[in-house]
Amino acid sequence: MPRGAMIYHCIGIGVGPSNLSLASLLYPYKGVNCVFVDRKPEFAWHDGMYFPGATLQVALFKDLVTLSDPTNPFSFISYLFSEGKIHHFLNAQFDAVPRREFRNYLKWASDLNENVHFGEEVIEIRFDGHFVVETEKRTIRAENIAVGVGTEAHVPSFARKHIGPTQFHVSEYGLRANSLKGKRVAIVGGGQSGAEAFLDTISCDNDLLPKQVTWISRRENFFPLDDSPFVNDYFMPCFSEYFFDKDANFKKAFLERNILASDGISEKTIRDIYQRLYTLRFVEDRGDMPVMMPGRTVDQVRHDGRQWELAVTHHAAGSEEKPVYADIVIWATGFRGHSMPFLAPLAPRLEYEDVEVRIDSNFAAVWDGPADRRIFMLNAARQQRGLAEPNLSLIAWRSQCVIDAMLSGGGGARAAQKRSFVTWQPSHAWSEQQHRAG
Numbered sequence: 001m002p003r004g005a006m007i008y009h010c011i012g013i014g015v016g017p018s019n020l021s022l023a024s025l026l027y028p029y030k031g032v033n034c035v036f037v038d039r040k041p042e043f044a045w046h047d048g049m050y051f052p053g054a055t056l057q058v059a060l061f062k063d064l065v066t067l068s069d070p071t072n073p074f075s076f077i078s079y080l081f082s083e084g085k086i087h088h089f090l091n092a093q094f095d096a097v098p099r100r101e102f103r104n105y106l107k108w109a110s111d112l113n114e115n116v117h118f119g120e121e122v123i124e125i126r127f128d129g130h131f132v133v134e135t136e137k138r139t140i141r142a143e144n145i146a147v148g149v150g151t152e153a154h155v156p157s158f159a160r161k162h163i164g165p166t167q168f169h170v171s172e173y174g175l176r177a178n179s180l181k182g183k184r185v186a187i188v189g190g191g192q193s194g195a196e197a198f199l200d201t202i203s204c205d206n207d208l209l210p211k212q213v214t215w216i217s218r219r220e221n222f223f224p225l226d227d228s229p230f231v232n233d234y235f236m237p238c239f240s241e242y243f244f245d246k247d248a249n250f251k252k253a254f255l256e257r258n259i260l261a262s263d264g265i266s267e268k269t270i271r272d273i274y275q276r277l278y279t280l281r282f283v284e285d286r287g288d289m290p291v292m293m294p295g296r297t298v299d300q301v302r303h304d305g306r307q308w309e310l311a312v313t314h315h316a317a318g319s320e321e322k323p324v325y326a327d328i329v330i331w332a333t334g335f336r337g338h339s340m341p342f343l344a345p346l347a348p349r350l351e352y353e354d355v356e357v358r359i360d361s362n363f364a365a366v367w368d369g370p371a372d373r374r375i376f377m378l379n380a381a382r383q384q385r386g387l388a389e390p391n392l393s394l395i396a397w398r399s400q401c402v403i404d405a406m407l408s409g410g411g412g413a414r415a416a417q418k419r420s421f422v423t424w425q426p427s428h429a430w431s432e433q434q435h436r437a438g
């Protein structure tokens with residue numbers, strides 16, 4: 001190690017909301033040196049997916065910091081205030097924060113924080129008593145690292161070789177779907193992104209409408225996101241802790257059963273779609289142009305020289321239907337954990353749970369290195385931590401757990417809030433807790 005080289009307390013890899021939350025909550029700790037790097041040239045957050053009317057799917061208090069430290073200067077309310085628009089925001093009476101406005105807030109927070117750097121991809125991380133992080137530009141060293149590289153677009157394997165201008169993932173919608181007039185469009189995937197793409201394609205002025213839009217979903221219907229209060233308990237710290245202790249089989253089945261708590265379509269989007277369908281068919285007399293096909297799987301796609309041909313299985317019939325023909329295919333088939341090639345030198349030293357790196361109760365990877373050298377994994381353990389892991393709801397709390405572990409061994413964030421109205425734990429564990437709490 002070069003003499004006098006700076007050793008950071010923490011290096012963050014990736015600057016999406018997860019690590020930006022950590023960077024923001026660490027900011028007031030003046031004695032703590034940290035740096036966060038992202039490979040993107042500047043801050044961006046799902047920039048291909050700013051559909052008109054798209055909003056945040058969580059409450060505005062679920063920003064980078066508020067649910068852990070309401071006094072932190074990087075809150076959404078601080079953003080509104082410092083930009084001189086807090087009164088206007090209140091008067092606007094948004095039902096939910098516009099997605100693009102939340103993105104502007106995140107960018108504001110990243111611009112203000114001099115510990116955050118863009119245009120710097122992390123290539124490799126080694127360990128020699130400290131973590132040695134090789135970026136495109138420099139070598140930096142730290143006692144701890146926080147991996148927050150998020151997710152990447154997922155397309156079924158049989159379709160990957162066709163990705164291009166006429167067949168693309170919905171994350172590229174803003175870039176590629178600018179002229180659908182007179183075309184036949186197939187959208188595959190029945191979650192929020194598929195719904196937003198479908199609504200957008202059928203909502204333009206009549207003379208710009210596609211010739212046909214077909215929306216195909218595996219789910220039996222176009223189901224809403226369950227945003228009700230007791231379901232929102234899944235997005236509280238106490239539920240995350242409860243879930244973390246359970247066995248892998250329970251967790252897997254729970255995630256499948258409760259998928260609509262995180263991956264359903266917002267009711268507003270569903271209503272907007274239904275009203276637009278009504279208008280097209282009964283008010284503007286456009287026949288039944290959009291075709292909605294739930295309960296189907298697209299098994300294959302090929303180009304017959306003129307058009308895309310999608311092979312579709314109808315679940316209830318148990319057989320293939322007539323193919324769907326399209327000029328443009330949009331895959332709204334979700335996101336998967338981002339690959340982490342930079343961890344390769346450390347990979348044999350980590351423990352795994354299925355495809356995830358196993359984490360401890362402080363979100364640190366379980367590994368064979370020293371206990372005071374930690375690899376925090378943010379938004380990389382949905383199977384272990386539950387539905388809230390890829391969501392914004394617990395990012396501030398999770399960051400505080402990381403800070404507590406890094407600076408004092410852990411515990412602070414956990415003590416802060418009163419327990420849920422719901423008794424998730426079995427009664428013996430619950431009465432022990434009550435007994436301890438006096």
Ligand SMILES: Cc1cc2nc3c(=O)[nH]c(=O)nc-3n(C[C@H](O)[C@H](O)[C@H](O)COP(=O)(O)OP(=O)(O)OC[C@H]3O[C@@H](n4cnc5c(N)ncnc54)[C@H](O)[C@@H]3O)c2cc1C
Nearest residue numbers: 014016017018038039056057121122149150151379391392
């Ligand atoms: C359209 C859309 C809307 C959403 N809306 C909501 C919502 O309303 N509410 C909600 O709770 N959740 C929402 N989500 C879920 C979403 O996953 C989270 O909001 C959030 O983006 C997760 O943040 P993250 O920091 O973990 O990952 P990301 O936002 O994916 O950020 C990861 C960052 O890591 C960087 N990176 C990757 N590899 C490297 C490397 N080797 N070196 C350096 N940098 C690297 C990437 O460039 C990226 O900037 C939405 C998701 C989508 C797709």
